[in-house]
Amino acid sequence: MVEPLLRVEHVSKRFGGLQALDRTSFSADAGRITALIGPNGAGKTTLFSIIAGSLPPDRGRIVYDGVNIAGEPPHRLARRGIARTFQIAQPFTGLTVRENIAVGAHLPRPARADALAAAGDVAREVGRGDLIDRPAATLNVAGRKRLELARALAIAPRLLLLDEVLAGLNPSEIRGMVPVIRAIRDRGITIVMIEHVMQAVTSLAEHVFVLCEGRVIAEGPPDAIAADPHVVEAYLGRGAAGRMMATGSAHA
Amino acid sequence: MKGLVPIVGAVALLGTVPLITSSNVVLNFLVLVFLIALVGQGWNLLGGYGGQYSFGHAAFFGTGAYVTAVLQVRYGVNAWLGFGIGIVAGGVVGAAIGALSFRAGLKGSYFALVTLAFAEVLRIIASVAPITGAGVGTLITLDLRPEALQFQSRAPFYWIILGLVGVSLILIRAIEDSRFGAYLIAVRENEDAAEALGVDTTAVKLGAMTISAAITAAGGCFYAQYFLFIDASIAYGPWISVEALLAPIIGGTGTVFGPLLGALVVKTLGELGKFATGDAPGLDLVIYGCVLIAVVAVAPRGIAGMLSDLRRHFLSPKTAMPPSLRRDHG
Numbered sequence: 001m002v003e004p005l006l007r008v009e010h011v012s013k014r015f016g017g018l019q020a021l022d023r024t025s026f027s028a029d030a031g032r033i034t035a036l037i038g039p040n041g042a043g044k045t046t047l048f049s050i051i052a053g054s055l056p057p058d059r060g061r062i063v064y065d066g067v068n069i070a071g072e073p074p075h076r077l078a079r080r081g082i083a084r085t086f087q088i089a090q091p092f093t094g095l096t097v098r099e100n101i102a103v104g105a106h107l108p109r110p111a112r113a114d115a116l117a118a119a120g121d122v123a124r125e126v127g128r129g130d131l132i133d134r135p136a137a138t139l140n141v142a143g144r145k146r147l148e149l150a151r152a153l154a155i156a157p158r159l160l161l162l163d164e165v166l167a168g169l170n171p172s173e174i175r176g177m178v179p180v181i182r183a184i185r186d187r188g189i190t191i192v193m194i195e196h197v198m199q200a201v202t203s204l205a206e207h208v209f210v211l212c213e214g215r216v217i218a219e220g221p222p223d224a225i226a227a228d229p230h231v232v233e234a235y236l237g238r239g240a241a242g243r244m245m246a247t248g249s250a251h252a
Numbered sequence: 253m254k255g256l257v258p259i260v261g262a263v264a265l266l267g268t269v270p271l272i273t274s275s276n277v278v279l280n281f282l283v284l285v286f287l288i289a290l291v292g293q294g295w296n297l298l299g300g301y302g303g304q305y306s307f308g309h310a311a312f313f314g315t316g317a318y319v320t321a322v323l324q325v326r327y328g329v330n331a332w333l334g335f336g337i338g339i340v341a342g343g344v345v346g347a348a349i350g351a352l353s354f355r356a357g358l359k360g361s362y363f364a365l366v367t368l369a370f371a372e373v374l375r376i377i378a379s380v381a382p383i384t385g386a387g388v389g390t391l392i393t394l395d396l397r398p399e400a401l402q403f404q405s406r407a408p409f410y411w412i413i414l415g416l417v418g419v420s421l422i423l424i425r426a427i428e429d430s431r432f433g434a435y436l437i438a439v440r441e442n443e444d445a446a447e448a449l450g451v452d453t454t455a456v457k458l459g460a461m462t463i464s465a466a467i468t469a470a471g472g473c474f475y476a477q478y479f480l481f482i483d484a485s486i487a488y489g490p491w492i493s494v495e496a497l498l499a500p501i502i503g504g505t506g507t508v509f510g511p512l513l514g515a516l517v518v519k520t521l522g523e524l525g526k527f528a529t530g531d532a533p534g535l536d537l538v539i540y541g542c543v544l545i546a547v548v549a550v551a552p553r554g555i556a557g558m559l560s561d562l563r564r565h566f567l568s569p570k571t572a573m574p575p576s577l578r579r580d581h582g
Contacts, residue, residue: 052448078450086448092441103438106431107450115434155450 003066005030005159005190006051011060011070013046013214020046022214023060028159028207033181033191035205035222037198039235042211044194045087048163051192052084053077064159078107083157087164087194089144091136097123098132100147104154119154126150126180142173146180153184160184162193166200178203202226210234255425255508262509263418270407279406283478285512285519286413287471291492292499292511293420294468299497300505301424301433302460303440305360308367309496311349311374312342312465314487316472321390321482322383331392331401335473342469343462350461354454359443368493375488389483392476401477413474417512420467425508427463436460437506468496498540502547504554513555518543 004027013021020043028034038044049055051062053074062070069077074084083104092100101119102112109115123132126146131139139147145165152160162181166174174197181204185191195201201208202222210218210225212234218225225231229241236244270279291313299305319338323329329337349370358366378384385391396402403409427433435456438446443453472492476482495518503514518540525539551558 054444074444074447075450075452078448084448086445090442090445092438092445094441095437099434099437103434103446103451104449106434110431112429112431112434115431151445151449 004028005065006192007061007063008047008051009061009063011047011050011057011062013043013050013055013058020214021050021057024211024214024216026209026216026219028190028192030190031185031188032206033185033193033204035201035208036192036194036211037196037201037208037225038211041213042234043214044211045163047211048084048161048194052082052161078155078157081156081158082161083152083155083159084161085145085148085152085163085165087167089141089148091139091144091147093135093137096133096135097128097139097147097150100136101150101154104151107155119150122150122154125153125183127176141168142170142176145169145177149180149184153189157189159190159192162191162195164194164196166195166197169197171199174200198226253426253429255428256422259418259421259425259508262512263414263421266414267411270410274405274407276406279410281519281523283406283410283413285515286410286417287474287478288495288499288515288519289512290413290417290420290474291468291471291496292503292515293417293424294464294466294471295496296500296505296507296511297424297427297436297467298457298460298464300500300507300510301427301440302436302457302464304457304461305364305497306367306461306464306493307364307497308349308369308371308493309465309468310488310490310493311367311371312346312468313472313475313492313496314371314374314378314482314484314489315345316342316469317476317482317487318378318384318390318472320473321392321476324392325390326383330399331477332399335401335470335477338473338476339466339470342472343466345469346465347458347462349465350458354457354461368490371488371490371493375484378488379484384484387483389481389486390476392480394480402480409474409478413478416470416474420470421508421512423463423467428508432456432459440506498544500554502543502554504556504558507554507556510554510556517555 499514504510
């Protein structure tokens with residue numbers, strides 16, 4: 001079997017009395033889209049922050065490309081080829097779209113002119129070439145999410161971490177975004193996404209991990225996950241799966 | 253490099269002034285304007301481009317002034333060499349204060365307060381340490397020879413400070429056009445996002461503070477050589493920290509010409525104020541305060557920002573957007 005690009009091994013994190021993550025493990029295979037789902041408070045954001053370097057884990061290893069990167073600051077991870085987006089988009093509001101993307105594009109390109117030119121290419125790749133010279137402050141939520149994605153892509157990553165990149169979008173905006181993310185995967189970039197929008201998870205992800213109370217309670221392809229009684233219970237409460245089965249068979 | 257023409261043009265134009273007039277009043281006035289423009293340009297790099305608001309640029313100004321003066325007076329070092337060492341020393345002090353503050357993660361008003369504290373500590377040390385002449389101050393011996401960086405007329409001083417301003421303008425323009433400059437602006441706009449894009453924000457801020465301090469220190473070196481006297485409250489006093497941030501804020505932070513425009517406006521108003529109030533002590537400061545309030549209210553992006561808004565407004569009224577959404581990308 002191929003060695004996965006990212007392996008999270010027995011990561012624990014405690015905030016005071018709350019065990020946010022309890023020996024959580026998962027892995028993301030190279031060139032695939034892996035989704036991390038779970039109800040509110042499951043520890044998704046904590047896990048994401050630890051992988052992205054903004055939080056150190058209490059225990060455990062984050063192995064990327066065969067190296068333990070746990071605790072490395074975000075800028076070093078970016079130089080290793082790990083890009084991320086923020087759940088709440090963080091544009092450089094004083095700059096244009098092109099200048100925003102150019103900050104990312106500068107990582108592999110020291111020259112200003114090269115970075116600005118590359119920024120134009122990336123903007124077209126995420127479908128917003130038309131907005132290139134607009135001030136970032138004038139973008140709506142959908143525009144900001146695409147900018148977030150474009151900026152991350154501009155650093156030429158191998159691993160892209162997407163933090164609810166579809167949250168806050170309307171259904172037609174989501175339909176517009178799904179092929180963009182798929183095209184990024186098709187270019188060979190490995191994607192790990194945290195997502196609440198199930199429609200997107202089922203149409204995008206090849207492998208899903210379900211997190212609940214800091215542990216992985218299920219994993220597998222999206223359709224198998226949706227039918228897993230543990231997952232249904234995590235979302236709807238204990239006994240819900242049994243009741244659903246019962247009503248399901250009664251109707252049948 | 254784009255944007256070089258206006259800089260060379262402006263400096264060349266200003267360079268002709270001593271050929272037109274030998275009036276000491278005019279030349280002295282412009283020398284002070286350029287001095288503040290230079291000191292303010294240092295602040296502008298760190299505060300205007302990097303978003304790190306220092307309230308203690310006196311620490312660098314004073315270090316430049318004292319190093320230049322003390323090396324000459326006590327160690328017989330050549331004035332030109334002392335000038336250069338003063339600039340380097342200012343940069344070193346900037347790097348040291350920056351390393352301490354940025355590694356401790358100080359931001360916003362905490363950073364401003366700590367820089368103010370460092371400047372005050374240096375002022376107090378300079379007012380008691382024997383090497384600085386303590387309370388008496390340091391007097392540079394009169395020696396009107398170019399080798400000693402002293403001149404009979406004001407014109408050479410004028411060209412030297414104008415040259416320094418010219419160099420600082422070109423340096424800032426070059427930084428604007430570089431990866432370092434893009435990273436510095438990204439730090440100002442959003443540090444977390446910059447960090448995630450591979451920007452070592454601590455290193456970028458430290459670099460900016462070092463260059464910023466060196467530019468401001470050059471102003472201090474010039475001050476010592478021009479007035480031939482400094483004491484602790486001149487060199488490390490809060491007045492210069494205020495001048496350093498007032499000029500770029502009024503002229504337009506994060507713009508190449510902001511500090512020069514701001515220094516020109518502030519000094520002109522100061523002189524007019526002194527003239528109008530008949531030298532009533534402190535009244536010119538009241539005028540400073542009023543101008544600052546007016547600028548913040550009418551043109552939050554300073555004079556340079558207002559000019560570019562006006563230009564855009566008249567060139568393309570259709571694409572005009574609310575000023576709050578715009579920035580100067582020149």
